[in-house]
Amino acid sequence: MKLRWFFVATLIVNQSFAQPDINLTGSESNLLEYSAAFLDINTNSRLGGFGEVGTVTSPFYKNAGVYQNPALISNNGQFAGINAFYEPWLKNIVSDVNLYGISGFYAADSSNALAINFTYFNLGEINYTDNNGYYIGTDKSYEYFIKLAYSRSFNKSISAGIALKFFKSKIASALIDVNTIHSISFDFGLSYQHQYNLNNKSFLNTNAGLALTNLGPRISYVEGEKDFIPQKLSLGLFINPDIYIHKNFRFNIELGYQAEKYLVPTPPAYDFDGNITNGYDPDISSLKALYQSFYDAPGGFDEEINEIKHKFGSEFRLSFLDYGYIAFRHGRHLEHETKGNRNYQTFGYGIGLYGFMLDYMKIKAENDSPLHGTWILTAGYSFNLDKSHLRF
Template sequence: IQYIDNNQQDMGIYNPYELALDATYARKFGESFSLGTAVRYIYSNLSSGQVSGGQQIRPGSAVAVDVSAYFKKPTFFLGSDAIVSGGINISNIGTKMSQSEGAAKIFLPANLKIGAASTFLIDDYSQFTFALDLNKLLVPTQPIYENDKIIAGRDPDRSVPSGIFGSFSDAPGGFKEEMKEINIAAGIEYWYNQQFAFRTGYFFENPQKGNRRYLTLGAGLKYNVFNMDFAYVVANVQKSPLANTLRFTLLFNFGEGK
């Protein structure tokens, strides 16, 4: 990648390199409930050796943990056999990272996700799933400064636990702004004979908090241990880097063929 500074001056060509290694463990408790955790090592080398703002850029590293819980239970809902499920995941709880000498360390993007879904078994061949996810970053919200003094919000230079727990009450705009930090995603999936799937979904992020908004359309194919999924992203924000993105997934699930 060719780097340029704020004055459009050439800063050289670099080969960014990033790596994440995960070790995961999950356990089922009874037929309906399960817990999981993951430990992650993160290494990021974006432009080692470069000098930016008088600071020598160096590789950064961090360690993070994910924890999650999942509930799934067959039931009878809205006049049909159904499967209701719900889950919670807290990801990237970890050490701060810095990529330059003497620079302040920054938070990893710790995130809270809460989701629920209902699958309706229409008949022996057809089923519909309706899903809803809520996401919120567990990092400090930037305060409002005036003459280098904070006039609204809280100092973001905090410990990791303080940053996580304080992320629910540190927005300069109070509770109303905290609600704007919650991203909403909803989707519908249809399966025919557990072989062909069609999906659509929508993701919304408040315009003041990133303004990512897009529709997804997708399809899937399952045969024995082979799974293939396709998705197309339709962004409704002008000049979005996500516009017209194609996503493909190829999966071999050897446990499925037993």
């Protein structure tokens, strides 16, 4: 029961259990606080194996825009597809917490595309007892969102996208009264892609992308307290040599980098009377946080730089015509020690045949990290609408 409540409490205010009561300098651990952290969890095996880089992608993967950057959806030509995933979450801490969901996209032409994504976060059950220890009932905790996205390509290189999320968060608690949350958030994205000819049969695909995700109002789990949701800015760069090696085979090397910064207030430094001595008042609107978050850290510019997370991804893929492929992936997630110290590697594998895809990824972190061993399995089907056969 105590472990369950500790786990639930960290979901109500992300990372709050590690936050010092009084921040004396910007060099000390000074974690950002936000709620509804499930909005920011990666749920796609391919992106996960690729270091969770998803603001940019290659032309080969048609569903990448469903997740982090809606601008990528309309770069598909006339494609459609569907994906389903399953992810046990923090299985080293709790055994009955998991995420699962389904998504789909449809690009009727090369300029316009739509996508939908449903994700459900099962947080397990809490058993209630009376003062004598007798069982009196059970309550469930869960969260979910439904995301609707639209993307438009203005030419072969530039595209933009927007997405709307409806989400609900119900956290069961035997210790305090917790409000059930119903709210919305928005995603915006831009993408620039260009293909260079290396020779008559080989190409170099490049992509630069920007995404603003989870922009929305503050929410309140506990009366009198308002929390931010994980508003975030992501910038990505991508390069992909697509090499002809045989009339039936192509070899691809994909390399990606993504920088991320949460657009929420940095907790200021306080004196022992609770007065702010350095930094800015964090009790502001979510709109003001979009720009104040760039200069409000009590540690100044150095602390602002420390708030940037770095993600690196690589993939090696061998394709056989448009019939199938096999892929191997590796990624790195780097976060400063004063901002959470969530540093880990990701490994992933993928196989596709006649439009069917199966992808798997796993996180390797220090053994005492709750993320160590987390894995995702994704199955999907994608087909080309402007061909007589339904393949990649």
